[in-house]
Each structure stands twice: as C-alpha cells, then as structure tokens.
Amino acid sequence: MIAAHNAKRMYRFDLMQRLVARLEHEEAVIGGIGNTNFDLWSAGHRAQNFYMLGSMGLAVPIALGVALAQPKRKVFAVEGDGSLLMQLGCLATVATLAPKNLAILVLDNGMYQITGGQETPAARADFAAIARGCGLTGAAWAADEADFERLVGQCIATDGPHFIAVKLDDQPPVTQTERDPPQIRDRFMRGMGAKRSKLPG
C-alpha cells in the first residue's frame, strides 16, 4: 500500500494516453467534467468515451449505470478530486452493489485547476483510504507510471470494483473537448451498441 504523500506527481495527459493504449476490448470510459475529460479527448477519441459537460461529480454514477446495463463490458470512471468530493456517497453505493466490471480512476491534483488553481478543501484527505472506508477494499494509490499501468492492467484482467487514485502535477490540459452534448451522447450510444442509425455517425 502506497501512502498518498509518497505517490509521484504525474502528468494527466500522459496517464490518459497510457490508459487509452491499454483498452483493447471496447471498454467504456466516462470522463468527468473539465480538464479530466479534456485530456481523455486529447488522448484520442474513441466511440466508447463519454465526455461530461456539467453535472459535476457524476462520472462515477454514470459509469455505474453503464456497468449495470452491460455487465460484460469493462467500464472506467475517470474523475477529478474536486468532482469526487461533491459526490463521495457514490463510493458507498458502488461498494454495496459491487459491479465486477467497474473501475474508478481518481485524478488528484489537489486543486480546482480550471477555475484558477484554488486549493480543494481536501488537503489532508486520502482518497484511497476514503474508498476503502466505503468498502472498496482494494483501493490504492498508483506510486508512479509503471504502477499505474500495473493497476490499470489489474482493472482490465480481474473482477472489481476497482479504485485507483493518482497524484497529478499542475500541467494544464492539452486542448478542450468539442462541446456538443447530443452528438457526444449519440456517438457514445453507438459505441455501446445501444443505438443503430442509418445516419452517418
């Protein structure tokens, strides 16, 4: 078990590229608002990616809904620390329902980066410990990039629910996600096989 303060501060865009590179089975990825999903987008759009535009804190609940609807598909929720703080109760819900196909990835930069870098009120909080306290017993911090890759591999290869927290550096996102909610939803539904259409997708 790696304590939060020992975890290396990593670059969000690099981690998103590493995550996407490991996804070979049309795994769903729900990207939380702002810089979290911007770097998921920058890592290369996939039909199975959903990018939130508001509803701060709902990446895990949305991913839970996808995971319950399609138990054979692995689903990743990628959420910021500030966002998760808004909806900590969802960790208890996930632990209670225990969907085997759900993995939660928390990107902790300790700040509200998109609004000017103000500190979150969680300076002394340990997100992996919070998750374990909610019943996600395997929750862990990724110590460095190699450890992150190992933990993501575990999420893909073994039954969950899984929880990985990472410490981020303060680098800004590479670019921004295109903001067209109905189109994002439409593409994602096709990516999930939940919608067929003769309209070009």
Next chain:
Amino acid sequence: MERGWHQIALDVLKANEVRLIPYVPDNVLKPLIAAIHADPFFHAFTVAREEEAVGVVAGAWMAGTKGMVLMQTSGFATLANVLASLPCAFQIPVLLMISERGTMGEFNLGQAAVWRTMRPTLEALAMEHHVITRLDECEFIMDRTIRQAHLTQMPAALILSPLLTGGKAVTRQVVA
C-alpha cells in the same frame, strides 16, 4: 378488485421495460418500493443522493437499459444543476417519479417551503411534468409520459399528488 396507484405504476414500468430503479426513499412510496424489490424484473437500490440516481439512470439509458428515479419533493430540489447539464443538455430520457410532499396537510414547514420550488424549477428547465391526482387517470398519464420521454429522448417527471396517494398526514402538532 381495483388496482392501487402503486400496482398501476408497477405494471406501467414493466410494460415500458423500465427495470433499473435507484431511489432515495419516502414513506408514501413505501408500497411501490416494496413491490419493486419483490419483483425480480426490477433492479432497485438506494443511493446516497438523488443526483447520483440521475447519473445512474442516464448512464444505463446510454448503454441500453431503461430506468426511473424515485424520490420525494425535497430530493427533487437538489437536482436543478444535474438535470440541466445531463439529461436536458444531452437529451437523455431520465424519468423521475416524485412523491409530492409539502402540500395538502403537510406538517413539516421545511417540506412546505421546498415544495414551492418544484414546479417553477421544472418549468424553468422546460421539463415535461405531470401531476397525477386521480386513480382513473393514473395509468394513462404514467404510460404516455414514459413512452413520450423514451420516444423523444427527453427527461420527464411524474408527480404523485396526495390526492392520489393519500400523502403523509399528521393531524396535530406533536408536543413531547
């Protein structure tokens, strides 16, 4: 024997293949919640906040499973932001069934105060919503509202009036 409102709700949800029922409980909803838990067709569970349930139903819809959130009036009052930016913005038919507290004999001033925000919020969001007051209209309103939501890919709210459910009545102030 005439079906009660909760039996009608159960039948309509099944007929429309609405299976996933995350909820924050309410006394008035008790018979419906019990019936849903007793029926293996449904997957019902509690969540910590109503916002969470909106996220769950939105995610499930996008992955091919229909759902509905159960809550009371005070729970609805926590939802304006997520309704605006998730089901309304993304055009996702998140269904809400709201037990109406705060009116027609309410004993709790907190409930009565928050009740006044519900309809203005639904109207400001331009969300389809219907109040069900009569047993003989219950099936039609529920079924058509759910069908329309799914066909048009827009969220909708069904408000269960105390006229339908009996509400949660207390006749006198309790002094301990």
